[in-house]
């Protein structure tokens with residue numbers, strides 16, 4: 001599969017001499033689901049802003065879909081990328097869910113009939129079609145984020161960036177959004193970048209880029225990277241819940257395979273229980 005994002009030796013600083021992003025390079029393939037994982041202040045959101053051209057790099061290259069991100073290509077590249085931010089309340093423009101999903105489509109002058117069709121289709125896609133005439137302010141956090149995602153999907157981007165988009169949600173809202181991301185991943189139509197400090201969210205990705213102090217310190221599959229408890233602890237990150245429990249049980253002499261997956265842990269515990 002070809003690369004849709006290529007970042008080469010990227011450097012950025014907010015203030016002269018205070019390097020926030022240090023010489024990072026990575027590539028993301030079309031249709032891949034990549035988590036950029038790091039603790040607070042590691043530079044995750046800065047990378048998201050650089051990728052959509054909200055911040056200007058100091059040096060290096062960002063190539064999106066074979067085009068270099070520069071002033072000339074900025075608007076063309078932005079059409080390819082949709083971004084969902086952290087705070088669901090800051091993302092609403094419309095008075096109703098329908099108006100809100102319509103906003104981006106109106107900006108690119110989609111005819112009314114086609115627009116209505118797209119709004120219906122993507123509201124359904126995020127299971128919000130029953131709420132089209134509701135006021136966004138009266139929705140739950142998870143529902144608001146689903147509407148924000150519908151607005152982005154309706155614009156048919158090639159890449160969607162979720163910048164800590166579940167961090168302000170309650171467990172139910174978080175579960176809703178994570179399920180939706182998993183479904184989008186199954187479609188394989190879009191490249192998904194999830195920016196997160198949540199290890200449980202990162203473990204669903206195909207690949208994790210681990211960030212610390214503006215540098216990439218790990219680039220691997222979750223099954224490999226998240227098994228390294230010491231590395232995670234050193235970076236002030238938690239260990240996945242299922243791994244923590246399975247390792248503790250193993251240390252107690254219980255025959256169990258280490259796993260990152262809660263469902264897999266449950267399965268093993270049920271099998272053990274059946275043997276007692």
Ligand SMILES: Nc1ncnc2c1ncn2[C@@H]1O[C@H](COP(=O)(O)OP(=O)(O)OP(=O)(O)O)[C@@H](O)[C@H]1O
Nearest residue numbers: 014015020038039040041042043044045046047197
């Ligand atoms: N506008 C700004 N001006 C100066 N420094 C900034 C600015 N925005 C962020 N920083 C600093 O840059 C570093 C990286 O910030 P960034 O927001 O990218 O990290 P993050 O990993 O996304 O953190 P969080 O999870 O807390 O959002 C931090 O040290 C932060 O204090």
